[in-house]
Amino acid sequence: MREISVQRLKEGDVLAKEIYSSSGKILLGKGVVLKPQFIYRLKQMEMYSVYIEDDLTSDIIIEDVISDKHRFEAMRAIEKSCKTIQDDKNKEINIKEAVSNIVQDILFQREIMISLMDMRNMDNQVYAHSVNVCVLSCVLGKGLGLPIEKLNELAQGALLHDVGVVNLPAEILNKRSKLTDEERELYNSHTTQGYELIRNKAQTSIIVAHMAYQHHEWTNGKGYPRQLKGNALHPLAEIVAIADFYDCLIHGSPGIPRVLPHVACEILMANAGVRFRKELIHIFLQYIASYPTGYTVKLNNGDTGVIVGQNKGLPMRPIVRVFEGNRPQVRVTEYDLAKELTLFINYVIE
Template identity: 30%
Template sequence: MHRLPFDSLKAGDKLAKSVFSHEGRKLLPVGTVVNEDHLNILYENNINDVYIEDDNSCFINLPRAYCEDTQKQAKMLMEQHLESRSLVPPVNNPKVKDTICKIMDEMLGSEDIITCLANMKFLDEYTFEHSLNVCLLSLVMGIGIGYNLRRLEDLGVGAILHDVGKLRIPESILKKPAKLTDEEFEEIKKHTIYGYKILKENKDISMISAFIAIGHHERYDGSGYPLHIKRNNIHECARIVAVADVFDALSTDRVYRKKMKLNEVIEYITDFSTNYFDRDIVNNFVGCLPLYQVGTGVILNTGERGLVANANKVMPTRPVVKIIYNRKGIKLKRNYKIDLTKKSNVLIEGVCEL
């Protein structure tokens, strides 16, 4: 969509945003196909410009100051994540942190990328922050896999712009507070294709980044969208971003659901690593998570409490637990161990002091 002066508006143009009078009264709803009567309404209400849908452009001509503010906010959020260790997994290695900072400075210095981010922020604050989080998580995974700087840059650009295609989705669908209809969900799915086209048309952006946009909702078993491709037919960078995308989405509060606990998110991702995700990428990711270190006090869903006796790098939510207190809260004279990999119905509910 783009902003169009009233003098250039013509019958047949489709509104990308609702039009309101200067008093706040809705004149025309989003999606209206303009006719002569509509032009008269806009003229009589002194409307100077409107937003229209345009297949050739999904970007709004935002003020330069807005783009500069977006750039500053993006850099500030990145620095806060890295310094406060709010990112999971945390970036403790100085070399890893320096590499991420170098890549982020490079990306956030690009006018094209900032234009995309500013438009995404203008459309939806959540999508903006989610994109930054997914980028950081993806870079951590890429470094863990051993990507060189050039590949990390392509991964970072694709990750931070993986949802750029949402700029071509009608706002009425994207921000709908209720459950989407089947037709609306099919429209949402198109953001992967739109994103691919947007990035592919930019000569300064690698095709790897475009492959991420179209592939981050594909699943390892072919059950994803839009192409329903499987396994190694999905670009490896897209498989990385798929994990980061789901991890951040489940870790964040939304209007329609509460965020999941860290152990629940990891449990979900590891459980579906055979069907949905690349198991090697998931294993690399969860291996970095400082979830339940040896000696950590935990409480089980059975009511029992104990200490982590052996950490599990492959399945970090299922360590071996040495039981100190039984389900009635009575301290045991003889302790015993539970291997949670062998007790699928027993889960850690949280960390506790013993």
Template identity: 50%
Template structure:
């Protein structure tokens, strides 16, 4: 299996990972042979990357942090809940607690975690996919910080609901599809207040969850919003969600920032450590992120082109790369470089 850009798809390519709709429904299942009609539909949906099967990479497994079933279920519950909120009804707190418990349990059960799969995200499911991803990333960091189970549950719930204040806003403000005016940007920022006001009224949710929604855009140096809080004034769980939120926005389509590759996002986050976010939190977060996810195509400093086929948990920026004899992946495997062992070899460029 390897990752490709949607513009590089060819008729007959076989889908390697299932693509879901905003409600968690399967749009295209793993194993589907792509026709010109399917490829055109994927482009219309705004999907920019996906995974395809490739005989040369049959042994390459791209694992998500959580199962497809739990990701689908979480998106389905989110989609249903946002419909309720728009209609003025209550969230189903029991349903949220059930799926949060499943996701937390699954992540706690895994011994070693490295986030190395990139989202196949469409325009229609951006908000729900983002919320689930922020939830997963937050739990991964919370686990690395050895948070107790109660804090992890509150963190996960606050993370999946961190943007709930956007639900009643004009879709134009939250879609990321248009450039907003300064006035619209200020209006969008009020989603933290709207989310807090909504969540704090819910007796079935801990008040900490409301504060996560309220504070996840606050920064240690006082440049955040809505209250310009500084170091020591921000709830640590909200800071965790803030880091996860920013990383996911950087590495996915249809957000309010331009998509960049994971290694670039990691560099930016490291640059913000100690200024916007606590240094130790950022360090632990990056230890669990694959800078070069499995399946991506790269050019090495040797000039060779290959695919990342495995990760080194001890050094996420130095993966294993399989190189072929031609830039378009010739049939003969030349070699594999384990970049922990081959220190003079490094990735020069990620190819789309």
């Protein structure tokens, strides 16, 4: 399989991974042959990309670090929690089972390299973002050697980190161009709102509330809402902040247009020691594929290829499969960029 921009889909392409609704229902199943009306619907949903079948990359299997079942159970849990809070902020919420399943899935993985992009759309983006931040936070937490009790607490805080956006206008949440001063002030209030919504819940600790409160604080003291600095930040909130920032970069967020994963990794590195502690960024990036498996890229020698594998510890130097000639006479060559030192990726073809 390989990843392709929705804008480049054509009639007859075959889906390699299911497309889900925010409730976890399959909208288009694996193996569906795309018709013009299906492609039009995907564009209407404002999906960026999907995975399609390709006989030249049929051996590539891109697995998520958690099961589809547990991902969508978590999406339903955070959606239910947000709606519960909207209806009655005094009602209790229960996400412990959902986050426990995510933690167990991640602990079960021997080697982790985040390569799969979740197929989110405008209808489920808030919930998909929350789950992705939960997954990314747990991956970093595991990399730091946190005990399971701390991982579960981290997962709860990460899943609930953006609960303060529940009452924000959709036009702000969906906006990717620069926010006005008034919009930015309203958006920035979600950290304080989230803290207030969580801190009195019997099912969550005050530390979970502080993860929502502090996930936009910077280690240099220039974040918000309280301009906390250095050791004043809770360590679990620092983890959530990195996961949140990365996911916002690769999928877009209010006032921030999306960028490709390798650009997001460069931005993270530039913010090491500024927004985030250097050691946390160093560990986090060990688990992130700068060029995810399935992406199509152009090499500096002019060849076009598909990323088919990763080199752990060298996220910028994946394995690329190049195709020359026309079907059925196609010659296939694979380049391991960890060994081919004169080759590098010029750009990603979306």
